[in-house]
Amino acid sequence: MPETLPAHGDVRLRPFNDGDAAMLVDMSTDPYVPLTGTLPFQATHDEVLAYIRRQHGRLHTGYGYSFCIADARTDEPLGQTGLWLASIDQGRATAGYCVAPRSRGRGLAGQALRALTSFAWTIEDLYRVELYIEPWNAASVRTAEGAGYVREGCLRSHQWIGERRVDMLLYAAVSGA
Numbered sequence: 001m002p003e004t005l006p007a008h009g010d011v012r013l014r015p016f017n018d019g020d021a022a023m024l025v026d027m028s029t030d031p032y033v034p035l036t037g038t039l040p041f042q043a044t045h046d047e048v049l050a051y052i053r054r055q056h057g058r059l060h061t062g063y064g065y066s067f068c069i070a071d072a073r074t075d076e077p078l079g080q081t082g083l084w085l086a087s088i089d090q091g092r093a094t095a096g097y098c099v100a101p102r103s104r105g106r107g108l109a110g111q112a113l114r115a116l117t118s119f120a121w122t123i124e125d126l127y128r129v130e131l132y133i134e135p136w137n138a139a140s141v142r143t144a145e146g147a148g149y150v151r152e153g154c155l156r157s158h159q160w161i162g163e164r165r166v167d168m169l170l171y172a173a174v175s176g177a
């Protein structure tokens with residue numbers, strides 16, 4: 001984890017702890033969220049604790065950084081954001097974000113993405129951060145564009161989301177731009 005935790009506006013990005021379980025239970029009630037990560041749909045308390053353990057392991061396995069989005073003032077957990085490093089040898093990373101349903105509608109994902117992207121540029125040999133967004137996901141598109149990401153195209157039939165074969169909008173930010 002970075003010595004100085006990434007922050008922007010009202011949010012700070014920090015490691016998960018067991019006190020974040022109730023927020024993650026809330027997050028798991030959105031049926032889309034389990035399709036894009038390892039949090040089970042309508043997760044039990046034990047399942048969210050296992051999810052938290054997996055997030056702690058992300059850095060050790062070289063998979064990337066998984067942060068809890070937290071209120072910068074109160075430390076209340078609000079969501080999750082990640083910077084994934086599978087293509088770091090090519091100078092690229094992928095980002096993702098999710099806000100718990102009870103905390104949506106306040107632009108928190110955009111603030112978290114700005115914090116995450118500023119942090120990304122402190123990583124040596126990282127030049128480009130990509131986002132993959134389904135075309136219907138207007139809130140995510142607004143989040144990306146508000147944080148300065150540029151739409152580069154639509155990748156047709158790009159991947160599976162659950163049992164659907166879906167198109168993905170490709171957004172990216174590049175260092176120094």
Ligand SMILES: CC(C)(COP(=O)(O)OP(=O)(O)OC[C@H]1O[C@@H](n2cnc3c(N)ncnc32)[C@H](O)[C@@H]1OP(=O)(O)O)[C@@H](O)C(=O)NCCC(=O)NCCS
Pocket residue numbers: 030032033036096097098099100103104105106107108109110132133134137138139140142143146
């Ligand atoms: C995407 C997500 C993180 C955004 O959460 P948030 O920060 O609370 O987003 P907000 O509700 O504040 O909306 C952000 C922007 O989108 C706009 N927006 C939200 N819903 C919208 C809709 N249905 N149509 C058009 N615009 C919409 C808001 O008006 C706001 O615009 P602004 O920046 O101009 O003010 C949240 O919806 C979520 O967690 N979704 C499930 C996981 C997910 O889809 N993650 C992204 C995968 S690519």
